[in-house]
Amino acid sequence: MINHIRGGHILPAMPTEPWMVRLANPLAGINGDHGMNAVRYDVTDNVAVLTVEYPPVNALSAAVRTGLGEGLAHAKSDSAVIAVVIVGGGGTFIAGADITEFGTEKSKILPSLPDLQHSLETFPKPTVAAIHGTALGGGFELALTCHARVALASAKVGLPEVNLGLLPGAGGTQRLPRLVGPEVAIDLITTGRHISAARALELGIIDAVVEDLVMGAIDHARRMATHGATLTPVIERNEKVEGISPDLFTKARQSVAKKARGKIAPLVIIDCIEAACTLPPAEGLAFEIAKFRELYASDQRAALMHYFFAEREARRVPGLAAEPRPIGSAAVIGAGTMGGGIAMVFANAGIPVHLTDISEDAVSRGINLIRKNYDVSVGRGSMTQATADKALALIATATDYADFADADIVVEAAFERMDIKRDIFSRLDAVMKPDAILGTNTSSLDIDAIAAATNRPGNVVGVHFFSPANVMKLQENIRGKLTSEQTIATVMALGKTLGKNVVLAGNCDGFIGNRMLQYYTGEAEFLMEQGATPEQIDLVAEKFGMPMGPISMRDMSGLDVGVLVREARKATLPPGERFSPILERLVERGRHGMKTGKGFYRYEGREKHPDPETTDIIEQVARELGVQRRTFTDEEIEFRLFAPLVNEGAKEIEDGTAIRASDIDVAWVNGYGFPAHKGGPMYWGEQVGLHRIYEAALGAAQRNGPRWGPGKLLERLATEGKGWKDA
Ligand code: 3H9
Secondary structure, three states: OOOEEEEEEEEEOOOOOOEEEOOOOOOOOOOOOOOOOOEEEEEEEOOOEEEEOOOOOOOOOOHHHHHHHHHHHHHHHOOOEEEEEEOOOOOOOOEEEEEOOOOOOHHHHOOOOOHHHHHHHHHOEEEEEEEOOEHEEEEEEEEHHOOEEEEOOOOEOOOOHHHHHOOOOOOHHHHHHHHHHHHHHHHHHHHHOOOEEEHHHHHHOOOOEOOOHHHHHHHHHHHHOOOOOOOOOOOHOOHHHOOHHHHHHHHHHHHHHHHHOOOOHHHHHHHHHHHHOOOOOOHHHHHHHHHHHHHOOOOOHHHHHHHHHOOOOOOEOOOOOOOOOOOOOEEEOOOOOOHHHHHHHHOOOOOEEEEEEHHHHHHHHHHHHHHHHHHHHHOOOOOOOOHHHHHHHHHEEEHHHHHHHOEEEEOOOOOHHHHHHHHHHHHHHHOOEEEEEEEEOOOOOOHHHHHHOOOHHHHHHHHHHOOOOOOOOEEEEEEEEOHHHHHHHHHHHHHOOOOOEEEEEEOOOOOOHHHHHHHHHHHHHHHHHHHOOOHHHHHHHHHHHOOHHHHOOOOOHHHHHHHHHHHHHOOOOOOOOOOOOOOHHHHHHHHHHHHHHHHHOOOEOOOOOHHHHHHHHHHHHHHHOOOOOOOOOOOHHHHHHHHHHHHHHHHHHOOOOOOOOOHHHHHHHHHOOOOOHHHHHHHHHHHHHHHHHHHHHHHHHHHHOOHOOOOOHHHHHHHHOOOOHOO
């Protein structure tokens, strides 16, 4: 009798029988941190089944490696055992090396992952990896050293190490190309994307898709044993890596470098895959491990690993005990680009959603735009027609709020004006079921003032998506003064369901992200007054890793919009503060940005060109203000652009707008494209030195006005030589 894993769930636990052995945990008592045994050993039909039981993701910790090592030794010496199956307990196969053990003593405990892989590749009996959930990184690399792989149809495999600034260092760059050829391997390993079992089967990465994971794997293993299958390890299969033209790698490097935006790992991965095609296996493996070590020592790896944990930490709200309410249906008010995108986000997550606007015309324009967006995704191959059709079928239109009165959540994405929002919220309050959550997608307005238009301020919350909402990964939730714990718990959990990275922000002008953004774009304008050109500023930001420089970003979002937002802010500016008037001057000349063919730049289609008229306007402003113009180095511009972000972020921690510095990193990486390989602005600030950020803020306050100055928290950390963890 045995536990069967179907669809990711373990069916009833089995009774203990004499042939079942719980493998000793060698670390229990030594490390004292893992009381349970990490690998279970069962035998069914003469096949040893090694079940990894190391929640949450069965990472290859020292305990798991030791358990697998013992299990393999046991299976090898037991003459009654004819084959071995390795499977993950709980919802998944093995998600990779245990990254919480990286750099610790535990990572040195033997057997190492390569030791285990050597045992598997030289194992005298067939070995089969039985995959459900995800087989990632080192977990997938372990599976690649089994003699065969079977998977449930819902399983996924991938080598996502690149997202941690690493490469698959347990043979992934040497074995995967031997199964799929270098071109596919480059695509999979440099992007780190996961592929479905169906695709993996098509590519020859797995050998069979089964319905009953453990029994299917046992059958497969038994057949291999009884038919005397040849047990050729993947590393010895050379057909797909022979006779490859060097051109393939030259072209791959060019194309990957363009997308990498300064990341080093993707290019090193290509070097390793080329080594798989040019060196004998043992040398290729040695090359890979040497490159893995180099990447491991890099700043980018440290930054990306900080970012990995930051994303997960941001979901946790200290002291929040309430249980989230289930969200089974939704409605979106406003069928423009933003509202339509938000409706797609719900539909893509399988949640039925109503989309509404002020007129039938507006709704039908919205739904047409959504259809077009799905067509583009299908055309690009990022979505199948069936998935797009299924999502579209979940989007219903409405012109009357009563049509969706029983929805669990409404997200308002109407025009950014307080009177409009308050009117919508009071009407929603009148019709929506009592426990419905009323969310607003406002990017800067006061959540409390919106909530005050209802009789249920506890259910009102900011749910801020970034445009295009169906693409950008950030969901910035904003708690008002009266927002209930349960409402917060619900929108935080909703983020995960929607596939977003969430942060929780306090209620203030611009919340976490946009509040900081004004200092980044503001400093770019002051730099232009002082002599830096728009092109130089944009190039520096892009070289830093931003998807677009701050000047081009302004042109894209519309200079007239920037002027409007600024008008509202000017009203609250304390004396001694100013904005650069460059934006207003450009708008006065009809330069509204890309949409009018000219803003800071002149446009031919989407292609931008420097424009002497812009230079004249900037120089004129500088003359009027008596600003001395000079040239700037790229380093100066970089520091001047990004240091004010860190300063404002520190103030957000100080006044409670952000729970922790790393939440700000998550917001900026996902909402504004700050390069994850620099860890986020707060991590970057700590690396360059908080004392330097502090001094830069003092200088900015003198140049630009007091609100650019440092807060008490930054002052304390900088003067005491401390970091964000001491905040
Ligand atoms: C590697 O393998 C190197 C080798 O090539 C070479 C070695 C020589 N280790 O994301 P979730 C934790 S590098 C330790 O919220 P989901 C995570 O921190 C590794 N812990 O769940 C979280 O903890 P907490 C290559 C890990 O269902 C909890 O698990 N592999 C690891 O949304 C749940 O995670 C990867 O890069 C790990 N490897 O997604 C895979 N992974 O609850 C990275 C996760 O305390 N992981 N945790 O916050 C993932 O992509 C997702 O976590 C996964 C689950 C898809 C597995």
